Amino acid sequence: MDAVSTVDFHTAGEPFRIVADASAALGGVPFVGDTVAERRVHAMAAGSALDDLRRILCFEPRGHADMYGGFITPPDDDGAHFGVLFWHKDGFSTACGHGTIALGVWAVETGVVAAPDTGTTEVVIDVPSGRVTARVHTEAGLVTSVDFVNIASFVLATGVSVQTSRGDVLVDVSYGGAIYAQLNAASVGLSVEPGDIDALIALGREVKWALNDAAVAQHPDDPRQSGIYGTILFEQTPAPAASDASRPLAPHDAIVSQRNVTVFADGQVDRSPCGSGTAARIATLAAEGTLTENGTLQHGSIVGSTFAGSILSRTRVHGIDAVIPQVSGMAYRTGESTFTVDPRDPLTPGFVLR
Template identity: 40%
Template sequence: MAAALAVTDMHTGGEPVRIITGGWPDVPGATILDKRAHAMAQQDHLRRQLMWEPRGHFDMYGVLPVKPSVPGAVLGVLFMHNAGWSTMCGHATIALGRWCIDQGMVAISAPVTRFVIECPCGPVAVSVAIEDGRPGAVAFESVPAFAAALDQTVEIDWPGGERFSARYDLAYGGAFYAVADAAQFGLAFGRDPAARFIDTAARVTDALRASAAISHPDDPRLGFLYGTILTDGHDAWSPEPTRNICVFAERQVDRSPTGSGVTARLALMHARGLIRPGQQRIFESVTGSRFTGEIAALERNAAGETIIARVSGRAHYTGKAEFIVEEDDPLRGGFLVR
């Protein structure tokens, strides 16, 4: 029998966060991206065992804490999902903010405890509000985020064999997303089922992955399309929430508003002059859960003008488990049915 894998399960806005707390072998690498590359090449079978059925499910999301490679970081983290390994995950970072304090990795300092988590996209500053001596709302400040392309079109396959010219923007928020107004596809939040949003977003993602070259100025390993975000089109600043659904990896749907997606949307709003630094915006997901986002700072680097986004939300515990894999189990490697 293989070594047991211990996990703590949480959720942020309904999106699962499975934190691996024991049983995973060491992940070597000089940098966090090197560690990610090693895990992808040598340890992906463990990801499948924990993310896929029968221990996980199609929309499971996981976090592997590793030793940080930058000074000052409390820990490094690798993010995993149904199809592989991501470079940034805001909802998981929010959960980790609470978890790090609860694990005693960070000493509580009221009213706000601050520390750094090293993500594959770079170091991320985390601040945790202390409420009655316990961690409460968690905020993170993103890596430099930017609008990569505005007012683009891509031809997508449409049901019935037709072709449709979809309008989208491309933005980076720790991962690259295509962002498109759902109304152009005849979709409305609160009216149409999630399955239609998922199918449409996946068509956009598939078309762009097949046709668009995406690059990041810092590291080629950051240059890939993570998914597509469909929005309600309410991009101008307003005190009212704006809704979106993020479909990432291989048709995996985020139950939360998507932290790195909120970051990407803020970068696009800034590029269009629709929001100013310090203006808070509320982002709502398909579960009704909400993140608050704002532009914390502006920077200029190799990507041009970039923003630092501050995104906040809350995470909750759902359980702990210890998973085993029996060698004579014909389904020991995991599987997906959908």
């Protein structure tokens, strides 16, 4: 492996490591596949050079068990600015909302996508689950916020009974670019607080693996997206005052205020409120009538950061009622690195302790 340069961001506390030229880091090895979805399948194959690079950048000592990042790829066609392969410690994901927000900031701040000093710029990105948009807002040359406009999101099942070490729990299953199981943490005596994190992770893993191969976790059109990507454990929180909301609120807005922790992959914890997970929650809340087009989901995380979620429109896909969700937040650059691998290093590609 040649030296690989990265730019690191965090979105609401969740890391996102961007590799703008993964092909160069691999000695010019091209991406295989005509679309981002096809490239993801190739990247996951045994012996993939991209998977080796993922492990080097994600595993210790260069990363950690909760690292997240993405390889920039060509787009599927001229309708998008670029594509991205999202990755974490266990592989390559189909979607990543917090990463999309970070990519919007990166694209504007680096000039990959031209933007006015003051205004809104749409950064269009092809991801394995489809085509998404980061609406990047700038004021006086500085990025101030980003709206992640997701693909159609919908409910797959409600009230699914899952047997766990804490007894039977009821979960809803929704798709927001990836498939999420969702349950109320209070129903099992837990709270979305750092002090409960070990128990939250354990329960999240139990639910994921109990449902991962079940019928409720099958994507209705694309089997490559089937399986439970994460478990969202949520709780109700007091609604903020309008002055404390993540975006200006109109008088008729109804605020739904919740906090969550998303346990994804195999025990990985999202420090942010989870972008695609927020989209899945929007789909669930819209289907049950709790969230309407005039409402805002104030979605908090276990570290106290917040996304604002809303319904842009309603649609129907695969014969299922769906919504087009928008998730608003902000990402900040945390540093730049050039990583190398000493051929004598016996710990290559690295390790994780959980």
